[in-house]
Amino acid sequence: MTQTAIPYHLFRGGTSRGPYFNRADLPADRDTLANVLIAALGSGQKLNIDGIGGGAAVTTKVAMLSKSDAADIDIDYFFAQVSVEDQLVDFKPTCGNILSGVGPAAIEMGLIAPQGETTRVRIRAVNTGAVVEAIVATPNGTVSYEGPAKVDGVPGSSAPIYLNFMGVVGSSTGALLPTGAVRDVIEGVEVTCMDVAMPIVIARAADFGLTGYESAESLDANRDFFAKIEPIRIKAGALMGLGDVTKSVTPKFALLAPPRHGGTITARYFMPWSCHPTMAVTGAQCLASCVLTPGTVAQGLYTAPQGAPALVRIEHAGGEIDVTVDYEMDETGFHPRSAGLLRTARMLARGEVFVPSSIWSGKT
Template sequence: MNDLISIPCVLMRGGTSKGPFFLASDLPSEPASRDQVLLSVMGSGHPLQIDGIGGGNPITSKVAIIGKSTVPDADVDYLFAQVRVDQQIVDTSPNCGNMLAAVGPFAIEAGLAAVSGETTIVRINNLNTGKMIEAEVPTPQGRVAYMGDAAIDGVPGRAAPIALTFMDAAGARTGQLFPTGKAIDTIDGVDMTCIDCAMPMILMEAESLGVSGYETSAELNGNGALLQRMEALRLSAGERMGMGDVRDQVTPKPVLIARPSKGGALSVRYFMPHECHPSLATTGAVGIATACISEGTVAARLVGLQQPPVILSLEHPSGRLDVKLDHRDGKVVAGILRTARRLFEGRVFAKPVKNLICAA
């Protein structure tokens, strides 16, 4: 194995996602070299990622890179990378809120954040968006606790709760809550809300695309005509949102919404962007909930305009995800409960990259 690169790695589950966590100091600082390492590690370009540790699905083909904070008000920097399964593409334009749930525990155990009592607040600077997130990590007896009684839909069993608070998530990518300047745009006869809050998204009523919004992920993934139509709408919306040609980017994410069927606020089907999420992205939930409190959006049109403080329950294919919206210092903050688990630690091996030096 002396012709391979050996890199320290921790495999972690964060929320309903899973992937390798790296210290920034263990990866190349030059983005192109770093991305080549990640593609090799994950095995991208093959539907099963058979030559890497990726899981052959967008929610298991994610990477978190953690380093010392470069801003005064944070404990750590967090760079998220969505590594495509089918293509050798690494996209660092979005954040991932599910992987974010494991950042606090990883940072504490890596010695980047100090324990402070029974619960430790880790302030995370997300490099993808320039936004701050607070993670409340259970640390009884001075150590991270993973076992507990919290349950989240989309993950079996119970674990210790990790509370995430997104501080002023609006304009995460484009700098504006509504990048087109409007709460509703109409593209090819479809009304949509182009919103950028924690994640750039386009929200559309499911009925406007000929589906109910209550289908399973598998049913939607098998609807080729729907996926093709949504991709055309996504490309047009990306241009209108000032994001340029987004065909090689995973944002904006298409989201189908419908009236609730199980007592929640909305029924949601979130795409990543070419495959329906088996549950719901945490960042997506923040943006969808924010649309519910924003006048004139397609979400507010369905649910009725909501006013903070409010808890909105979003129905997804695996259950529900609750988002608490409130005001702090004149800005909207969003709180979500997640769980995380440390799965494996050791070293991962990557194919060599020209002129690359990694930690021994």
């Protein structure tokens, strides 16, 4: 046989999409795993014509699930970001949108049994160590995908999935402010380097001659802008302790502007070489924390929410995302405890995806 068959479930998770695998069905060796994912998604061509990727960073994401060996965790979630064109796989970050589908996928795969009308799934993000509780609708012992919940960037409505993120501070760097400062000046631009669920370099849109209300498409077409932010991102990555990030999708980059539609703040989020059509779940948590932290580049762009927990409404390129942040503030600064979001997911297909046997024979 010239091809190796690998079982998979295809899910939309939040505003992202990709295959969900049982980790046991994939090679253990990291290099072989990367080659298998590149082949499965069709990385190396802008349309991913020879794989099941969708020709965009939000549709070339992969979730790999397994039962956890930790007593208080149900599912270990290992994430991979596969590039669209460069035949690269980044195992450093995690993805909160794809995480939205982890609970339903784990139930569909038989990795966890439904518990009643709703099922609570305790998930460990292997890439970062963060713990997330997902509450999934499971009436009559099966996952429900129909309901009234709406997510900007996704057509129609679906059953709600409630996510509560814990232990997200310093997800990749070990610190809320990995450079040790609330603001840094890099390449002449003032930025805040923050790590909550996702390390991000955050700047004001106005400092790049932008309004912050540009569409994702117009920003993607502005290659001069990307030429300006990439040196900043690379230098920030080194300052944040992430090493050489030239070929890594972390840290991400984000721009902030005042809100226009009654939200808390406006943001554009970069992945990092294209603008996210909506907003990453992990990115939303970090940007909400930036808003609530005194002295960051967000200061002066918004009216701060009062009290804890605080609801931070982020206006993005595709609508709005709400983040509820529980935190405490003392003389040493801002200390987030957890962040809650509402997402949806839907199973789109299941079956087998094929990769050439020359890449992997299926023998681990």
